[in-house]
Amino acid sequence: MAVILPTAVVLAYYHTPPSWMIDAYHAALPPVQPKPPHHPILGHLLIARDFVNTFPPDAHAHVYADYIRRKYNLGKFFYLDFWPLNDQFLYIADPDIANQITIGSSLRKSPMVPEYMNVLLGNQNMVCLEGAAWKRVRSMFNPGFAGGHLMTLVPYIVDAAVVFGDVLREKARASEVFEMEEIATWLTMDVIGKVTLDVDLNSQRSEHRIVTTFRKHVAMMPVTTPADPFIGLIAKYFNAPWLWYNGRKLDRYIGEALDQRYAKRSADQKSRTSEDSKKKIRSVIDLALDTYEQEIQDSSKNHGSSTGEGMDPAFRSHAVDQIKTLIFAGHDTTSSTIAWAFYLLHQHPDVHAKLVEELDHVLGPKTSNPADKIRADSYLINRLPYLTAVVKETLRLFPPASTVRYGDPTVTITDPDHEPSQTYPTANFHIWVVAHAIHRNETYFPNPTAFIPERHLDDNHPSSTPFPHAKQHKDALRPFEKGPRNCIGQELAMIEVRVILALTVREFDFEAVYPELRDPREVIEGHRCYQVLKGSAKPKGGLPGRVTVR
Numbered sequence: 001m002a003v004i005l006p007t008a009v010v011l012a013y014y015h016t017p018p019s020w021m022i023d024a025y026h027a028a029l030p031p032v033q034p035k036p037p038h039h040p041i042l043g044h045l046l047i048a049r050d051f052v053n054t055f056p057p058d059a060h061a062h063v064y065a066d067y068i069r070r071k072y073n074l075g076k077f078f079y080l081d082f083w084p085l086n087d088q089f090l091y092i093a094d095p096d097i098a099n100q101i102t103i104g105s106s107l108r109k110s111p112m113v114p115e116y117m118n119v120l121l122g123n124q125n126m127v128c129l130e131g132a133a134w135k136r137v138r139s140m141f142n143p144g145f146a147g148g149h150l151m152t153l154v155p156y157i158v159d160a161a162v163v164f165g166d167v168l169r170e171k172a173r174a175s176e177v178f179e180m181e182e183i184a185t186w187l188t189m190d191v192i193g194k195v196t197l198d199v200d201l202n203s204q205r206s207e208h209r210i211v212t213t214f215r216k217h218v219a220m221m222p223v224t225t226p227a228d229p230f231i232g233l234i235a236k237y238f239n240a241p242w243l244w245y246n247g248r249k250l251d252r253y254i255g256e257a258l259d260q261r262y263a264k265r266s267a268d269q270k271s272r273t274s275e276d277s278k279k280k281i282r283s284v285i286d287l288a289l290d291t292y293e294q295e296i297q298d299s300s301k302n303h304g305s306s307t308g309e310g311m312d313p314a315f316r317s318h319a320v321d322q323i324k325t326l327i328f329a330g331h332d333t334t335s336s337t338i339a340w341a342f343y344l345l346h347q348h349p350d351v352h353a354k355l356v357e358e359l360d361h362v363l364g365p366k367t368s369n370p371a372d373k374i375r376a377d378s379y380l381i382n383r384l385p386y387l388t389a390v391v392k393e394t395l396r397l398f399p400p401a402s403t404v405r406y407g408d409p410t411v412t413i414t415d416p417d418h419e420p421s422q423t424y425p426t427a428n429f430h431i432w433v434v435a436h437a438i439h440r441n442e443t444y445f446p447n448p449t450a451f452i453p454e455r456h457l458d459d460n461h462p463s464s465t466p467f468p469h470a471k472q473h474k475d476a477l478r479p480f481e482k483g484p485r486n487c488i489g490q491e492l493a494m495i496e497v498r499v500i501l502a503l504t505v506r507e508f509d510f511e512a513v514y515p516e517l518r519d520p521r522e523v524i525e526g527h528r529c530y531q532v533l534k535g536s537a538k539p540k541g542g543l544p545g546r547v548t549v550r
């Protein structure tokens, strides 16, 4: 590749390619519009060069979409062609068009998604399954993420948040620079371990083998961006044997935790009265196991076979992949959101002050044990609209994830605002519904790069939106995506982030501390903590900084 690319560049600049070559190229690539200026041979590779000059090499590729859209005045969606280094893409920057892909048709995931996720989470992970196999697993896990059930788990989140407060207090006392993202990761690991498996990982205070092995696995995953395609390729082949070995270890540890949970459940079921079972807080895996056991009972009734003892090995390996998926999806994204919220609150003391005022009003003074109040009444967390707006605005500016689908010859997109109506193809394109770009679409979010939580408040809130004339769209904010493949854990994430912030932001102030700036590209939209791809979109350098007690 290192030879092919420069040769192609030289040929393209200094020679007119033979017409048969141009014809063959155009036959392979449909002449789609809208798109930025396209070179007859190099397609959009010259634009990739522009990314390299503009952004740091480790920037998450979703930052390119908004940049291209603005630079070439492209509107709601556009095509990009990275042949021969990568495939062709359709980028979406508008909620109406996005809905056609994820709600109207709910196209299958792009092959790029399983290529990455299957190595990380196993071949049966919920994110990548399709059709009936996905439906079965989603309905098995849905009860664990239902709103009413999640409210019963709030005391677990409060426990983890209290330990997080202790950790922050120690960091403040030591006045040391630490990575906010890292300590938020241990926190969200503790929450997800308890919520999904009913296991005390206690990773904020000590090492746990599941957590250490998991983090190692994420760190070894190869990462490729258009600005830096080769590093990822090298890592892919070099790390493969270590990933395989680490993956087997991880499966063993999670499998053992699952077996313990299954054995404990069976013992409890024998000794428990129905009154006990009503009182017990149940983890997500407990509810999934209920569905599994019901399926086994139904099938044994139908086929007259015995239910047997222990878990069916096929189900067990399937369940291990789902637990890995929930641990991964459930901690990585949430920890970044907590870290960015602290960062943004420090940058905006006026917002911080309003938030403190709301918390004082609803939870009482910070010295009045708000943790116990939330434990006693989980629904208090729903009475904090300004806090909810702060979290939404954090997710708007720094969305940790988005979806990439694959086009289909039977599916086209249309722009509802365009007269006469015109259709655009999706076949053979990876379709990236870029939450980051949709969240910067000024039609719905005027002054899009500014942190303004008020834009998410409804009209009867005292500090209602400063943009009353902006177009409203219920799906313009989509950090969790929309449609049947939306995030199963979105309510958990929103509850978790709000509980943690409610219990800490009144006591602590976090200021980012980055080393001296050497490369001007390393500031995106004014932020040193720009997003890099590490499993999901994470703050650069783990968001280093110092915490002080307010």
Ligand code: HEM
Pocket: 113, 126, 127, 128, 138, 192, 325, 326, 327, 329, 330, 331, 333, 334, 337, 399, 400, 401, 402, 403, 404, 479, 480, 481, 484, 485, 486, 487, 488, 489, 490, 492, 493
């Ligand atoms: C701030 C936190 C979170 C964000 C921004 C987020 C975002 C997303 C997004 C954008 C998707 C769609 C991915 C795709 O189509 O490829 C997704 C899917 C998913 N998320 Fe989340 N997520 C968060 C927290 C969680 C939590 C707490 C859990 C579980 C404990 C979770 C579990 C999942 C699962 C299992 C899927 C796949 C669902 C399916 O395909 O049916 N997420 N998430």
